[in-house]
Amino acid sequence: MVGIVGYGAHIPRHRIKVEEIAKVWGADAPSYKKGLLLTQKSVPPPDTDTITLSVEATKNALKRAGNINPADIGAIYIGSESHPYAVKPSGTIVADAIGACPRIHCADFEFACKAGSEAMYVCLGLVKSGYVKYGLAIGGDTSQGAPGDALEYSAAAGAAAFIMGSDNVIAEILYTDAYMTDTPDFWRREHEYYPQHGGRFTGEPAYFTHTMGAAKAIMEKANMKPKDFTYAVFHQPNGKFPMRVGKMLGFTKEQIEPGWLSPVLGNTYSGASPMGLTSTLDIAKPGDKILMVSYGSGAGSDAFIWQVTDRINDVRDKAVRTRKLLDENLTFVDYGTYAKFRHKIRKNK
Amino acid sequence: MFPSRIWREKGQRYRLEAGKCRTCGYIAFPPRLVCPECGAVEFETIKLPDIGKLLTYTVIRVAPSQFTDEAPYAIGIAELPNGVKLTAQLVDCDVEKIKVGMDVRIEFRRIQTHDTHGVISYGYKFVPKWY
Ligand SMILES: [Zn+2]
Numbered sequence: 001m002v003g004i005v006g007y008g009a010h011i012p013r014h015r016i017k018v019e020e021i022a023k024v025w026g027a028d029a030p031s032y033k034k035g036l037l038l039t040q041k042s043v044p045p046p047d048t049d050t051i052t053l054s055v056e057a058t059k060n061a062l063k064r065a066g067n068i069n070p071a072d073i074g075a076i077y078i079g080s081e082s083h084p085y086a087v088k089p090s091g092t093i094v095a096d097a098i099g100a101c102p103r104i105h106c107a108d109f110e111f112a113c114k115a116g117s118e119a120m121y122v123c124l125g126l127v128k129s130g131y132v133k134y135g136l137a138i139g140g141d142t143s144q145g146a147p148g149d150a151l152e153y154s155a156a157a158g159a160a161a162f163i164m165g166s167d168n169v170i171a172e173i174l175y176t177d178a179y180m181t182d183t184p185d186f187w188r189r190e191h192e193y194y195p196q197h198g199g200r201f202t203g204e205p206a207y208f209t210h211t212m213g214a215a216k217a218i219m220e221k222a223n224m225k226p227k228d229f230t231y232a233v234f235h236q237p238n239g240k241f242p243m244r245v246g247k248m249l250g251f252t253k254e255q256i257e258p259g260w261l262s263p264v265l266g267n268t269y270s271g272a273s274p275m276g277l278t279s280t281l282d283i284a285k286p287g288d289k290i291l292m293v294s295y296g297s298g299a300g301s302d303a304f305i306w307q308v309t310d311r312i313n314d315v316r317d318k319a320v321r322t323r324k325l326l327d328e329n330l331t332f333v334d335y336g337t338y339a340k341f342r343h344k345i346r347k348n349k
Numbered sequence: 350m351f352p353s354r355i356w357r358e359k360g361q362r363y364r365l366e367a368g369k370c371r372t373c374g375y376i377a378f379p380p381r382l383v384c385p386e387c388g389a390v391e392f393e394t395i396k397l398p399d400i401g402k403l404l405t406y407t408v409i410r411v412a413p414s415q416f417t418d419e420a421p422y423a424i425g426i427a428e429l430p431n432g433v434k435l436t437a438q439l440v441d442c443d444v445e446k447i448k449v450g451m452d453v454r455i456e457f458r459r460i461q462t463h464d465t466h467g468v469i470s471y472g473y474k475f476v477p478k479w480y
Contacts, residue, residue, distance in 0.1 A: 013441055046418060047440060047458040051471065055457040059399075084469055093471060097363040097457055099396075320480055329479045331441070340418065 002128045003172040003306065005068070006163035006315070008060020009278040010053050010140075011265065011325040014043040016338045018153055024335045025148045032153055037239025041266025043338050044142040044157035050080045051090050053140045053159035053271075055097045060319035061136075061161040062098065066168060070099040073163065074132025076106050077122055079115025079139045079270040081188075081195075083108050094138070105132070112186055113235055114296020115139060116160065116270035121302050123164040124173050135164045141269035146194035147344055154238050156266030160274035160322075170315055171281060171290070171306040175222045179213035180300030187298070197297075203241075206299045211235065211245045214301035215293045222305055226250040229305075230288035233276035235295035236262035242276075251291075258283050259292075265326055270296075277306075279322035286310040350461055350470040362472035365399070365455065367433065368392030376433050399455040400478060401427035401435065408444045415461055425475055427453050439475040452478035 017040045022029035033039055044053070062070065076091045083090045091106035109115040109122075116139015123135030140159025145151025185206035188195035198206070211234055219225065226232070232251045234242035239262045246256040259276030261268075268275060273294040280290055288308040295301045339345050360366040361379045368380035372389035378397060383390055406425035409416070416422070423439040425447070439447060440458065453475040460472040 045440070046462070047460070047474065049459060049469075052457050052459060059457075093363075096359055097471070099364055324480060 001169050001172050002166050003169040005165035006061040006065025007278050008057045008319050009160045009275050009322040010056035011158040012044045014331050015040045041156040049084045050140045054094045054138045057159040057161035063319040064315040065163045073100045073134045073136050075135040077119035079109040079119040082142045112297035113269045114294045116274045117294035117302040127164045137162045139270035139274040143269045154267040156268050158268035158271040160278045170311050171308050175305040177218035177303045183299035185297045210301040211295050214303040218303035229291045231280045231290045233259035233292040235273045237267045239263035282321040284308045352468045355470050365397040369395045398430050401429040403451045437475050441476040454478040
């Protein structure tokens with residue numbers, strides 16, 4: 001049996017409300033909140049980046065994996081569109097910080113918001129083929145939207161980590177699938193600070209086509225219908241899209257809700273559907289089947305069908321739950337603090 | 350911070366690795382070559398626990414140039430469950446609300462970021478232990 005043997009998430013404690021951003025740009029907060037179905041987003045303080053979020057998420061994953069020897073992790077892949085260095089891997093730092101060096105294969109993945117699920121996909125393959133005993137897959141981001149852009153209301157920070165293995169599995173992987181085309185809905189050129197997007201083009205031909213394509217393909221492969229799943233997790237660029245795509249596919253609100261974090265978290269990009277999965281695993285029961293479909297602009301979706309095992313009951317509370325990180329101990333910041341944290345203010349050298 | 354120093358000190362900075370004297374059990378953090386208690390030179394590498402109790406702290410309001418954006422910030426000394434006393438920055442809390450005796454957790458954070466072009470140094474900081 002191959003699947004997840006440990007999982008964990010991490011979210012910065014700082015938040016900014018939609019009203020606080022809208023106020024600065026003279027925008028109408030109620031219409032943004034309604035349009036995006038989102039009230040606030042997480043904000044990383046200046047000492048927090050994709051690497052630090054990845055380390056903390058991995059520590060939680062290791063706790064749930066029953067303290068496996070980190071030296072047995074044979075691969076580490078971090079998916080992010082905000083790797084701190086343009087040239088220098090994030091994975092080496094995370095691997096050294098958790099004590100997994102030096103006999104470990106490492107690569108940083110990029111594919112807009114899909115990079116985290118790619119890491120999961122590849123780790124599952126390496127474990128299944130016997131190339132590695134454990135594979136560590138991380139999706140994490142500290143994403144930025146241009147000031148005043150619609151993206152600024154949602155671009156958030158968070159990470160999820162999964163240790164894939166073949167013993168003591170918490171959630172077995174039953175099926176994987178992928179759906180990808182060249183669709184330029186969102187991009188950032190070299191040396192540009194903020195990404196550009198295709199406005200409304202990011203919806204129908206991009207997010208919805210690929211998410212539904214991957215979801216339908218994997219359900220057909222598995223000969224399963226929406227009612228066969230206990231839960232479904234979709235990429236969540238805002239609060240609205242995952243609920244809408246779920247309903248279009250025939251899932252109920254109850255199936256989607258446990259992994260629907262974006263209304264109070266924002267879009268954590270590569271961390272989004274992976275964190276939706278950690279949150280869902282936190283409340284799942286043995287035997288539950290979970291559909292997870294990521295989405296990354298550019299564009300593509302990875303799909304997974306997981307089946308939760310008995311071990312979930314022993315491990316879920318060995319580390320902090322995702323909802324707890326999401327809902328408790330929050331510090332709300334004003335736009336000035338947020339702008340300083342995110343280096344949006346130009347200073348004298 | 351020089352890349353060579355980051356590389357040399359990553360065991361202690363990334364993984365909280367300390368040296369435990371094989372003769373008398375003294376725990377040296379950062380690791381030492383000679384035990385200050387018994388003079389022995391053989392140490393076992395151990396990993397420090399990631400929680401502690403704040404013993405004392407000070408608030409830095411006029412910060413050195415590389416930390417000016419973070420002022421005011423607190424530097425504290427915490428005692429870990431094994432008796433080791435560790436000094437680190439205390440973040441994610443209002444400096445006016447810090448109390449001696451509060452429980453802290455150790456998290457992995459950026460320590461110094463030299464402008465936009467230098468190497469980034471990572472290490473440990475304290476945060477309030479809230480769960
Ligand atoms: Zn000694």
